[in-house]
Amino acid sequence: MTSRTVTLLDVARAAGVSKSTVSDALQGSGRVAAATRDRVRAVAEELGYRPNSAARRLRRSSTGAIGLHLPRTATRLDYYMNLAFGAVERAQEEGFDVMLLAPTSIAGGGDSRGSGDSAGPTSPTSPAGTPSPAGPTSGPIASRVDGLLVIDPEVDDSAVPGLLDAGVPVVTGERYLGPTAAPTGAVICDNAASLTALLDHVTERGARHPAVLAPAGTSAWATALRATADSWARERGVAVALRTVPFAATPGEAEETTLALLRTDPSVDAVICAPDGAAPGVLRAAATLGRPVGPGSLPAAAPHARTATATHPRIPLLIASCVDGTATRSAEPPVTAVDLRPAAYGRACAELLCDILAGRTTPDTVRRHAWALETRAST
Numbered sequence: 001m002t003s004r005t006v007t008l009l010d011v012a013r014a015a016g017v018s019k020s021t022v023s024d025a026l027q028g029s030g031r032v033a034a035a036t037r038d039r040v041r042a043v044a045e046e047l048g049y050r051p052n053s054a055a056r057r058l059r060r061s062s063t064g065a066i067g068l069h070l071p072r073t074a075t076r077l078d079y080y081m082n083l084a085f086g087a088v089e090r091a092q093e094e095g096f097d098v099m100l101l102a103p104t105s106i107a108g109g110g111d112s113r114g115s116g117d118s119a120g121p122t123s124p125t126s127p128a129g130t131p132s133p134a135g136p137t138s139g140p141i142a143s144r145v146d147g148l149l150v151i152d153p154e155v156d157d158s159a160v161p162g163l164l165d166a167g168v169p170v171v172t173g174e175r176y177l178g179p180t181a182a183p184t185g186a187v188i189c190d191n192a193a194s195l196t197a198l199l200d201h202v203t204e205r206g207a208r209h210p211a212v213l214a215p216a217g218t219s220a221w222a223t224a225l226r227a228t229a230d231s232w233a234r235e236r237g238v239a240v241a242l243r244t245v246p247f248a249a250t251p252g253e254a255e256e257t258t259l260a261l262l263r264t265d266p267s268v269d270a271v272i273c274a275p276d277g278a279a280p281g282v283l284r285a286a287a288t289l290g291r292p293v294g295p296g297s298l299p300a301a302a303p304h305a306r307t308a309t310a311t312h313p314r315i316p317l318l319i320a321s322c323v324d325g326t327a328t329r330s331a332e333p334p335v336t337a338v339d340l341r342p343a344a345y346g347r348a349c350a351e352l353l354c355d356i357l358a359g360r361t362t363p364d365t366v367r368r369h370a371w372a373l374e375t376r377a378s379t
Contacts, residue, residue, distance in 0.1 A: 001299075005050075006044075006048055006049040006050070006358075007049075008022050008049075008374065009333050010049070011040065011043055011044045011047060011049050014043045014046075014047060015039055015040050015043040017036065018165050018180075018181045018354065019038065019165050019167065020165055020166075020167050020181060020308060022039065022040050022044070023167055025037040025040035026040065026041065026044060028117035031363065031364075035269070039097070040130045045237075048166065049159065050253060055074075059119050062146055063143075063144055063145055063146050064095065064096060064097060064146070065096060065098070065145045065146065066091055066095040066096050066097075066098055066099070066145050066146055066147045066148065066149060066350070066353060067099045067100075067101045067141060067144070067145040067147070067148045067149065067163075068084060068085075068087060068098050068099065068100050068101060068148075068149045068151070069101045069149065069150045069151065069159065069160075069163055070084065070100070070151050070152075071151070071152050071154065071219075071247070071248075073158075073247060073248035074151075076176070076340075077248055077276045077277060077352035078276060078277060078326055079276040079310065079323055079325060079326040079340065079342045080151065080342070082342040082343045082346070083173070083342040083345055083346035083349075084098075084100070084341065084346060085343055085346065086342065086344060086345065086346025086347040086350070086379055087149060087269060087346035087347065087349055087350040088350075089343075089346075089347060089348075089350075090346070090347040090348075090350035090351050090354070091350045091354065092170060094354045094358075095349075096146070096350075096354070098350075099145060099218065101141070101145065101148075101163075108142045112197070115256040117358055123141070124161055140166070140167070140338075141162075141163070141166045141168070142166050142167040142168045142244050145168060145170050146168060146169075146357055147169040147170065147171070147184075147329065147353045147356070147357050148163055148166060148168060148169070148170045148353075149171055149172075149173065149350060149353060150152045150163050150164070150170055150171070150172045150173070150176070151169075151172070151173035151174070151349070152174050152178040152185065152218055152219045152220070152221060153172050153174070153178070153219065154174060154218045154219045155176075155177050155178040155180065155218035156200050156217075156218050158307050160176065160178060160180070161178065161180040164180055164181045164182070164183055165180065165181050166175070166251075167184070168365070169184040169353060169356045170183040170184050170185075170355060170358070171183060171185045171186065171187065171349055171352050171353040172186045172187075172349075173183075173186075173187055173346075173349045174186070174187075174188055174189070174191075174219060174220040174343060175220045176220070176223055177218065177219075177223060178218075179277045180187065183361045184356055184364070185353070185356055185361075185364065185366065185367075186352075186365075186367075187345065187348045187350050187352055187366075187367045188366060188367075188368055188369065189221075189340060189345070189368070189369050189370075189371055190222050190368070190371075191220070191221050191224040191225060191228070192223070192227070192228040192231075192331065194331075194338045194371050194373075195212070195224075195225050195228045195229065195232070195272070195338075196228060196232055197338070197373050198320050198322065198336075198338065198373070199212075199229075199232050199236075199240070199271050201320070201336070201373065201375065202272065202318045202320060202378060202379055203236070203238065203270075204296060205270075205295050205379050206269075207269045207270035207318050207319075208238070208267075208269060209238075209239055209241065209265075209267045209268050209269055209270075210238070210240055210241070210269070210271070210272060210374040211240065211241035211242070211261055211265075211268045211272070212225070212229040212241070212243070212268040212269045212270070212271075212272045212274070213243050213244075213245045213249070213257055213258070213271065213272070213274055213275070213278070213282070214226045214229055214242055214243070214244055214245070215244070215245065215246070215247045215253060215274045215275055216244050216245065216246055216247055217247040217248070217249070217326070218267065222247060222274075225274055225322065226242070229242045230242065241261060241265055241268055242263050243261055245257050245273075245274070245275060246275070246277070246346075247275065248275055248276070249275040249278045249281075249305040250277075250278065250281070251277065251278055251279075251280045251281030251284070251304055251327075251354075252281055253278070253281065254273055254275065254278035254280075254282050254285075255281035255282065255284045255285045255288075256260060256279030256285075257282075258271055258273075258281065258282045258285035258286070258291070259279075259288060261287045261311065262285065262289055262291065262317075263289070264280060268317075269315065269316070269317060269318065270317065270319070270320070270379075271286075271317065271318070271319050271320075272319075272320045272321070272322065273319070273320070273321050273322070274321075274322040274323070275322075275323070275362060276277045276323040276327075277323075277325060277326075277327040277328060278321075278327075279319060279320075279321040279328050279335045279337070280327055280331055281330060282319050282334070283331055283332075283378075286319065289321060290314060291314070291315070291316065291317040292314065292316045292317070292318065293317055293318075293319055293333055293377075293378050294316055294318070294333060294377055294378060294379070295316060295318065295379065297317035315325070318336075318378065318379045319335055319336070319378040319379070320336040320337060320378065320379055321335050321337040321338070322337070322338050323337065323338065323340060324335075324337035324338060324340065324374055328376075329376075331378070333377035333378050334376035334378065335376055336373070336374065336375045336376045336377040336379040337373075337374050337376070337377050338372070338373055338374070339369050339371060339372045339373075339374050340369075340371050341346050341372070344369070345369050348367060348369050352365060352367055
């Protein structure tokens with residue numbers, strides 16, 4: 001490799017490790033095994049790698065900003081907007097701006113799931129909460145931010161591997177299930193427990209044949225909900241009608257799926273809708289089919305309960321949501337939902353990243369975020 005400058009990526013490929021591992025090994029930082037460090041240094045010497053001193057100074061200086069990567073669907077979901085505001089608020093308390101990253105602003109410039117979104121970051125927020133000029137749209141992301149927040153990373157989001165290997169600390173909101181480098185830290189919710197609580201709740205209210213409209217996708221949240229619906233059904237011996245809807249299903253998509261479900265299987269007496277803001281569509285489907293919403297006169301447990309539901313479509317339908325928000329609180333009737341406390345979750349993610357950057361906690365820290373079940377008239 002004498003015809004061009006040898007890069008960290010060249011060394012990483014030759015040594016069979018990540019670029020961030022090469023950087024840590026050569027700088028004597030991070031948690032790198034002695035054998036790996038020696039191998040990386042030997043490969044670097046063999047290839048003739050020479051560190052770029054200017055770039056090293058730049059990486060070691062503070063940019064005063066952290067990057068925030070959200071799913072493509074974030075702009076139309078209340079959950080992610082509230083989460084972002086919480087992250088910004090906590091970052092500002094530490095003196096950091098927050099730069100919202102578009103898919104092509106990652107190191108390497110790849111698109112996120114081929115979205116076609118515009119390149120470069122949006123305007124970051126200043127410590128005073130007013131927009132700051134947007135940063136440059138080219139160059140390594142590590143030169144523009146001190147760390148990264150990656151929320152609900154999906155395995156098939158092509159932006160995520162580059163972010164995880166950008167050379168700065170990365171905190172994920174939920175675990176990353178993909179095969180590439182692990183994040184520096186994570187804040188996670190017990191999503192299996194939240195759906196279990198909803199299923200237990202509707203059966204305690206008399207439901208005998210619940211349905212779950214579970215999200216598609218490869219995020220930890222979506223994967224956990226689909227798996228939990230199956231495992232809960234096996235463990236309880238209760239049939240659960242599982243239907244998959246888009247990760248950010250609209251009320252119209254939820255309505256269409258629910259209509260098809262209830263027409264095919266009118267014995268379904270409870271519908272738990274996962275996507276944020278989609279529950280009003282389930283309510284509309286119930287109204288269309290003349291199914292009153294709420295416990296009402298839902299039959300008690302009995303061998304004939306499912307037959308009774310199938311032959312009397314006026315029997316009430318229980319409706320709940322895996323994500324609380326304006327749509328569930330303001331619905332008629334208000335919908336029982338899991339409050340994931342998104343603003344507090346965003347704060348927790350930003351706090352962990354700030355703690356890692358300040359040396360107040362160690363890398364590989366995983367923190368848990370609490371949720372709450374809000375029961376309302378729909379169940």
